[in-house]
Amino acid sequence: MKKNTTNKILKKLVEQEKEEGNLPLLLEFYKKLIKLQSAAQKRIGTLQPIISTAAIKGRLAKGEPLVKFEELTIDWSLIRDLFVKVISVFAQYPQLFGEMPDRLDSPNVGRFLTKKAVKAWFTGKQFPVTVTKGVSNNLMQALVQATLLPVLNKHALALADLIPKDSWHKNYCPICGGSPDLGYMEKEVGGRWLVCSRCDSEWAYPRLQCPYCLNQEQSSLSFFEDEQGLYRLYVCNKCKCYLKVIDLRKTDSEVLVPLERIYTLDLDFQARKKGYHPYSVF
Numbered sequence: 001m002k003k004n005t006t007n008k009i010l011k012k013l014v015e016q017e018k019e020e021g022n023l024p025l026l027l028e029f030y031k032k033l034i035k036l037q038s039a040a041q042k043r044i045g046t047l048q049p050i051i052s053t054a055a056i057k058g059r060l061a062k063g064e065p066l067v068k069f070e071e072l073t074i075d076w077s078l079i080r081d082l083f084v085k086v087i088s089v090f091a092q093y094p095q096l097f098g099e100m101p102d103r104l105d106s107p108n109v110g111r112f113l114t115k116k117a118v119k120a121w122f123t124g125k126q127f128p129v130t131v132t133k134g135v136s137n138n139l140m141q142a143l144v145q146a147t148l149l150p151v152l153n154k155h156a157l158a159l160a161d162l163i164p165k166d167s168w169h170k171n172y173c174p175i176c177g178g179s180p181d182l183g184y185m186e187k188e189v190g191g192r193w194l195v196c197s198r199c200d201s202e203w204a205y206p207r208l209q210c211p212y213c214l215n216q217e218q219s220s221l222s223f224f225e226d227e228q229g230l231y232r233l234y235v236c237n238k239c240k241c242y243l244k245v246i247d248l249r250k251t252d253s254e255v256l257v258p259l260e261r262i263y264t265l266d267l268d269f270q271a272r273k274k275g276y277h278p279y280s281v282f
Contacts, residue, residue, distance in 0.1 A: 005200075006038045009259045029096060030262050032089045033146060040082050040150040047073055047158040056162050063170055065177035066159050067152075069122045074151055079118075080110030083147045090143065097142075103134040118144065122176070124281040145198060152176050152199035160201060168203050171211045175201045179279055180211050182261055183234070183245040190249060200258055212279045213239035224270070233267050235276050242276040244268070 013031045017023045023031065050071050051059075059066055087109060091100040103109075117131045121144045132140050156175045168174040171194075178198030183205070185192055192207040209216050213236060220237040223245075232245040244267045246260055268278070 005256060005258060006034060006041065008254075009034055009256050010038065012256060012259065025093065025095060026262055026265070029089065029093045030259075032092070033086065036082060036085050036089065037146070037150045040078060041154060043078055044075065044150060044154050047154045049158050049162060050155070053162065056159070060163065060167055060174065065172065065174060066163075067155050067176050069119050072122075072151065072155065074118075076115070079147060079151065080113050082150070083113045083143065084110045086143055086146045090139075090146075097139065101134045101139075113144070113147065118148065121145070121148070149198065149200075152178075156196075156199040156201045163203075166204055169205055170203075171205065171209075171214060173199060173201050174203055175199055179281065180205075180243065181278065182257065183211075183243055184255070184257055185232075185245060185247040185249060187248045190247075192245065194243075195257055202257075210234075210236035210239060210241070211243060212236065212241040215239065224274075231264060231267060233271055235271065235274070239279075240276050241279045242271040244271075 010031065013023065013027060013034075016027070017031075022028070049056075050073060051066060056066055084107070087100065087104050090097050091105070094100075112131050114128075114131070117127055119125075120127050121141065127137065127140055152175070159175055163174055172179060173196035176196065176199045178196045178201075180194035181197035182195040183192055184195070184202075191204055193202050194205045194211055195202050205211055208218060208221065210221060215221060215236050215238040217238070221234070222237075223232045223234045225232045225247075228250060230247055230250040232247060234243040234245055236242075244260070244264050246255055246257065246264075248255055271277070
């Protein structure tokens, strides 16, 4: 995510609400969530690069993400407070997420966001049983991800300019190691870029390779697009995963890529209807 993207997203949603009278339920939820995340980012402030230039070059050369869990700058008081507020926003929309488990309906629920639990999420491990007892893994994943995004995005902003362009073509984020959940075709040369699901970092990636199972067999890779060609749905018939991609060459309007996660939910529906599914580490 580029600087000021959050403010632009909020402005766009406010304008849409004024024009339409109200927002669809999911966008209404997202507006409340991003307000919380924006406030948290302001409290975090500007972070300085946490590793040296030499270490950055070394990790990139080895194909290692730049940030290790132990190196994250985390204000645990802030994050636990945000976790409670995130749960509160989710709880306002049972139509979208179901009723919140009783276990999460407590002013002291922030205690579940332990360092051990966050490390498990960050490293792609299962949450401790003490955390997910009575709570589905998918819900806890969503809550923790929404809570940690401001922190990871701040680290991404601090390090993004230190990564030489075209120095990273892995299928995971060069900053935090997260998996992509979105992509775009750049205006200039039409190269495909991936967007990290956890910190919104962006990096170039080959168009003719699945970003999940690394399949390069063209007979099992394809894409569908809408009538305008603005949106593409890349699918892999080996792992049956899909990737939503926005073709920026097809529009002159500014596209706020993170917001497209919500605007393109119909593509998720179409993908599932065709027998594909989003990538998951579990």
